[in-house]
Amino acid sequence: MCITRSVDTVCQILKGKMITLSLVLVLITVQWSWAQEDPLLPFSEHLDLEHKVQLKWGFDEIRDTILFELTFNTVGWVGFGFSPNGGMTGADVVIGGVGPKGSYFTDRHAVGTSMPLVDKQQNYKLLSLTESDGKTVMKFQRSISYCDENDLPITELPMKLIYAYGETDEITYHGNRRGTKELNLLKYMPQSNPPNSNFFDITTVNFTVPANQTYHHCKVMKIPTFYHKKHIYRIAPVITNVDIVHNLALYRCPPSVTEPFEADCYSSSSRPNLCIEVVAVWGVGGLGYEFPEAAGLPIGGNIKASFYKLEVHYNNHNLASRVDSSGLRLHYTSELRQHDAGVLITGLAVAPGYAIPPKAKSFLTYGLCDTAYIPKVVEKSNDLQLFSVMLHTNLVGRKVRVGQFREGRQIDFVAVDENYDFEYQEVTNLGETKTVKLGDKLLVECTYNTEKRNTLTWGGFSTSDEMCLAVLFYYPAMNLSTCVSFPNTTTLISEMGAKDPDTWLKMMSTKTWTDTSINQYQQTLKRIDQIVQVMNSTNNISINTGLIPDLKAIPSAPCMNNTAQALH
Ligand SMILES: *[C@@H]1O[C@H](CO)[C@@H](O)[C@H](O)[C@H]1NC(C)=O
Numbered sequence: 001m002c003i004t005r006s007v008d009t010v011c012q013i014l015k016g017k018m019i020t021l022s023l024v025l026v027l028i029t030v031q032w033s034w035a036q037e038d039p040l041l042p043f044s045e046h047l048d049l050e051h052k053v054q055l056k057w058g059f060d061e062i063r064d065t066i067l068f069e070l071t072f073n074t075v076g077w078v079g080f081g082f083s084p085n086g087g088m089t090g091a092d093v094v095i096g097g098v099g100p101k102g103s104y105f106t107d108r109h110a111v112g113t114s115m116p117l118v119d120k121q122q123n124y125k126l127l128s129l130t131e132s133d134g135k136t137v138m139k140f141q142r143s144i145s146y147c148d149e150n151d152l153p154i155t156e157l158p159m160k161l162i163y164a165y166g167e168t169d170e171i172t173y174h175g176n177r178r179g180t181k182e183l184n185l186l187k188y189m190p191q192s193n194p195p196n197s198n199f200f201d202i203t204t205v206n207f208t209v210p211a212n213q214t215y216h217h218c219k220v221m222k223i224p225t226f227y228h229k230k231h232i233y234r235i236a237p238v239i240t241n242v243d244i245v246h247n248l249a250l251y252r253c254p255p256s257v258t259e260p261f262e263a264d265c266y267s268s269s270s271r272p273n274l275c276i277e278v279v280a281v282w283g284v285g286g287l288g289y290e291f292p293e294a295a296g297l298p299i300g301g302n303i304k305a306s307f308y309k310l311e312v313h314y315n316n317h318n319l320a321s322r323v324d325s326s327g328l329r330l331h332y333t334s335e336l337r338q339h340d341a342g343v344l345i346t347g348l349a350v351a352p353g354y355a356i357p358p359k360a361k362s363f364l365t366y367g368l369c370d371t372a373y374i375p376k377v378v379e380k381s382n383d384l385q386l387f388s389v390m391l392h393t394n395l396v397g398r399k400v401r402v403g404q405f406r407e408g409r410q411i412d413f414v415a416v417d418e419n420y421d422f423e424y425q426e427v428t429n430l431g432e433t434k435t436v437k438l439g440d441k442l443l444v445e446c447t448y449n450t451e452k453r454n455t456l457t458w459g460g461f462s463t464s465d466e467m468c469l470a471v472l473f474y475y476p477a478m479n480l481s482t483c484v485s486f487p488n489t490t491t492l493i494s495e496m497g498a499k500d501p502d503t504w505l506k507m508m509s510t511k512t513w514t515d516t517s518i519n520q521y522q523q524t525l526k527r528i529d530q531i532v533q534v535m536n537s538t539n540n541i542s543i544n545t546g547l548i549p550d551l552k553a554i555p556s557a558p559c560m561n562n563t564a565q566a567l568h
């Protein structure tokens, strides 16, 4: 390390050498340990302790499909399935292999501890079955839901997975070549244990919780300084009062934030809220969040943003005076991963010129991210590989959908939550690593219910205001912070027949909102030109215009209903 000034020059030379050397090492490492990831199979687990059976999987909830790839250390038959209780009875299984007469693969169900019976309807689709180097690799797809009574649906709860295999292709009793593992396939979170790892905490310290029903505490603090870059790979809760801590959020502050402070998040005297890049959230019942193997959140080295904001939401029902030290534990490793992870906020710009009428059963708002403008503010721009998302509205949000458009056509949904609940927000892993090519548009649609409100709900940062955001986690990271839009206020005011902002404001707040007028206003907001903007991490903005495209439903893949063929 270079500590004193007098040896600076020597240090520079040494650093230069070290950089060259580590570059060479990095290149060598890439060769063997960063095998190309399959974006359709982002998750991986060994099903047994001896690591003879490996499962990789990925899914698409919109199209209702789930993809599996199993690698067994055998050249005999292989079996895998889902079991109600961990045993054979009632299990939904597939058996396959590569035998002397070619490959075989069948969808079966077990009625007891005997050879599983072949289903009348074959609902699993074999994609490939290969045998080499003493291993059998079987890749197949099925519906997440189920197609006949012999198949089990895949749910968002932990499921018991069973496997068995033989030493030959004669399907006989497997002996001890079998096992069970419980995994939550659709809400999976890895639990890695990288070498050279450590952690630091961002917590409140002996904070006296006010005797309020609900209170949001904000603490902005500097994280430890690291001379060399590290990667944060896991963010886990540290809760000292489980009965009153309701949820936590961690935000990264821009480099312009350089002073720590602590205050009520929503008091009027609070400082402007500059730290809006959500990097982690935790809610009652939740566990930690972990980044995928290929990426980590960079800290230290020459990363300028080193202040983070912790927000703790307390629900102090008994109104007792309590002392709390809850927060988050950030686990990091110096074993750098292949990519720096980035966080990008997309959706509707958070600003007060946007109002949601009261008494609306389902009011739609839209925010557009046009990635074509990213290169205008980011020197080295690249496509985004999305792996996680956090959808965010405040109290009256009910649904959030994020559509992806390429060359004017909707190609996918990045994320959909049809049952959004402000109290249970989480960062969820996408079932596939999704590529957003520069030039693609991302449309965030939020649905609100304001039936219980009597006045307008404005866009803003307080919980009683509203937002419509999708926070995207992606790699490789760019110096990018937001990609949002806002309806052109000048157009809106004239479309609504007001002569200036003041008359418009008065008109909005005195209007009698009926289903018809709500609907008209909603359509106007969507139809008019939008100001679309992309902001980089040093707050430089590129401002352009755009229009809101239509979101279309994407049909789910039909069940694969093949009648069972004669077995080989
Ligand atoms: C927090 O309170 C505990 C118990 O009173 C005390 O031991 C500890 O030193 C306090 N921590 C700090 C950082 O003040």
Ligand SMILES: *[C@@H]1O[C@H](CO)[C@@H](O)[C@H](O)[C@H]1NC(C)=O
Pocket: 376, 377, 378, 379, 479, 536, 537, 538, 539, 540
């Ligand atoms: C942000 O954009 C401005 C203007 O294009 C540019 O000068 C600056 O270097 C950019 N900052 C980063 C971190 O890329």
